[in-house]
Amino acid sequence: xxxxxxxxxxxxxxxxxxxxxxxxxxxxxxxxxxxxxxxxxxxxxxxxxxxxxxxxxxxxxxxxxxxxxxxxxxxxxxxxxxxxxxxxxxxxxxxxxxxxxxxxxxxxxxxxxxxxxxxxxxxxxxxxxxxxxxxxxxxxxxxxxxxxxxxxxxxxxxxxxxxxxxxxxxxxxxxxxxxxxxxxxxxxxxxxxxxxxxxxxxxxxxxxxxxxxxxxxxxxxxxxxxxxxxxxxxxxxxxxxxxxxxxxxxxxxxxxxxxxxxxxxxxxxxxxxxxxxxxxxxxxxxxxxxxxxxxxxxxxxxxxxxxxxxxxxxxxxxxxxxxxxxxxxxxxxxxxxxxxxxxxxxxxxxxxxxxxxxxxxxxxxxxxxxxxxxxxxxxxxxxxxxxxxxxxxxxxxxxxxxxxxxxxxxxxxxxx
Amino acid sequence: xxxxxxxxxxxxxxxxxxxxxxxxxxxxxxxxxxxxxxxxxxxxxxxxxxxxxxxxxxxxxxxxxxxxxxxxxxxxxxxxxxxxxxxxxxxxxxxxxxxxxxxxxxxxxxxxxxxxxxxxxxxxxxxxxxxxxxxxxxxxxxxxxxxxxxxxxxxxxxxxxxxxxxx
Numbered sequence: 059x060x061x062x063x064x065x066x067x068x069x070x071x072x073x074x075x076x077x078x079x080x081x082x083x084x085x086x087x088x089x090x091x092x093x094x095x096x097x098x099x100x101x102x103x104x105x106x107x108x109x110x111x112x113x114x115x116x117x118x119x120x121x122x123x124x125x126x127x128x129x130x131x132x133x134x135x136x137x138x139x140x141x142x143x144x145x146x147x148x149x150x151x152x153x154x155x156x157x158x159x160x161x162x163x164x165x166x167x168x169x170x171x172x173x174x175x176x177x178x179x180x181x182x183x184x185x186x187x188x189x190x191x192x193x194x195x196x197x198x199x200x201x202x203x204x205x206x207x208x209x210x211x212x213x214x215x216x217x218x219x220x221x222x223x224x225x226x227x228x229x230x231x232x233x234x235x236x237x238x239x240x241x242x243x244x245x246x247x248x249x250x251x252x253x254x255x256x257x258x259x260x261x262x263x264x265x266x267x268x269x270x271x272x273x274x275x276x277x278x279x280x281x282x283x284x285x286x287x288x289x290x291x292x293x294x295x296x297x298x299x300x301x302x303x304x305x306x307x308x309x310x311x312x313x314x315x316x317x318x319x320x321x322x323x324x325x326x327x328x329x330x331x332x333x334x335x336x337x338x339x340x341x342x343x344x345x346x347x348x349x350x351x352x353x354x355x356x357x358x359x360x361x362x363x364x365x366x367x368x369x370x371x372x373x374x375x376x377x378x379x380x381x382x383x384x385x386x387x388x389x390x391x392x393x394x395x396x397x398x399x400x401x402x403x404x405x406x407x408x409x410x411x412x413x414x415x416x417x418x419x420x421x422x423x424x425x426x427x428x429x430x431x432x433x434x435x436x437x438x439x440x441x442x443x444x445x446x447x448x449x450x451x452x453x454x455x456x457x458x459x460x461x462x463x464x465x466x467x468x469x470x471x472x473x474x
Numbered sequence: 475x476x477x478x479x480x481x482x483x484x485x486x487x488x489x490x491x492x493x494x495x496x497x498x499x500x501x502x503x504x505x506x507x508x509x510x511x512x513x514x515x516x517x518x519x520x521x522x523x524x525x526x527x528x529x530x531x532x533x534x535x536x537x538x539x540x541x542x543x544x545x546x547x548x549x550x551x552x553x554x555x556x557x558x559x560x561x562x563x564x565x566x567x568x569x570x571x572x573x574x575x576x577x578x579x580x581x582x583x584x585x586x587x588x589x590x591x592x593x594x595x596x597x598x599x600x601x602x603x604x605x606x607x608x609x610x611x612x613x614x615x616x617x618x619x620x621x622x623x624x625x626x627x628x629x630x631x632x633x634x635x636x637x638x639x640x641x
Contacts, residue, residue: 115610127626288584306559406500419533434535444587
């Protein structure tokens, strides 16, 4: 008995830690509440967060360095892995950056098809984020429920490009192949059935007293601070600033579409949740309009049904596989492109698209070679995550967790 | 939409004269080089002036040009005027043996991590930064990996010699 007591006391705590009135809490790097690999060292007093120091870089993969060695078409796979919840938007943004560098214009049908894909992935991204907010407030049902719909979206991506999460979708100048009939079948089924599920999802949470009590007032940020911190996307709009790249600098013919930009007022978790929900409905409306526009093009100009890439992008667009096996020119171009013999013109481009989390920017410097001289990704997560300590300080620990998921910090995008 | 590239260029030239050099407009974005000791002054003016209002820092990054003697490192700022919906690009060239640039953290809170990232990868010393430490790489790292002298592939590998294809 005597021996045991001695053993219990052989850990010597420093005098400082015995005197300390607060607790140091390591939230992460692998913690169920962080939904990704990043760490927060929090100083808490009871349940109040006094201070938090984020540590990031756990899954840094040096994409910008790798990109300096890769031909342009191979960089698409790197962009997949930034915000992997909405990889197609990143892919499209990257293709558009090269198209801007090459001064290519795309046929309308291709641009509308791109918009369909981008808005579908925006819905998938927002569904994940919003249902994860519900998980962090203790409601697991909506999460498992809407994941069926994310699954349906991924099935559509599979129909277009063959993969689901990291899609590598599209090529410079358009798509790798035309959209199949099965894709449109799935899309129409989704457009018909999803609104009902979305209404149910909203019905479970939007006016749910428990959910509202947990979210309203948690993790707020003012419009002024949000702008100063470089917020973009739903997080900025939740604070009341109606900045959306799709409207401010339209790309891929977004100017042809009629849609609203939902904004919030207080920038708290609830506003971010509601803004994302609103955007899902707007995305549905954009897809609806895009389908109508594509149908109109196809009925008025039936010959355009087969157009899935820009003809003047021939030099940069990897030819369809069946052509590579049957046609001489296609084989030559395929070989040249794969071996990286295609040079891009020198230039300096910044292009940005509205990603799931905000403005995804590509700053590309080309010196005329096969690879970029320098490529920098403007990753919205990385930029707004630095506001996290300021947002959660003084709040409750449980609010800090739900704030983290409502900011939608994606580790892949955070660390690049 | 009162502001255009011409007006902006004219206003900046009036204020700072010929200290701003290398005016360019690649793909429609006004680009200008600023001397390293003046970057804050120019940005403060762009921020404060009621007709300019560049109050959003979109992006901040570095570029390494090993062949440009005396101005090997470049810091690139992308500024955004949301009221007039206009972007511009500022470039600050600094020598690699004294890469000192004033920090923009007091003007834009968002510059904090972006400058840490630029320091981490290029070794640009942002003077006055509250916490200029590595952010994505490990703290023990003693070099700046995005500089061009660190090639991607292992140079000792003979099986991946690609002198025929690419750089």
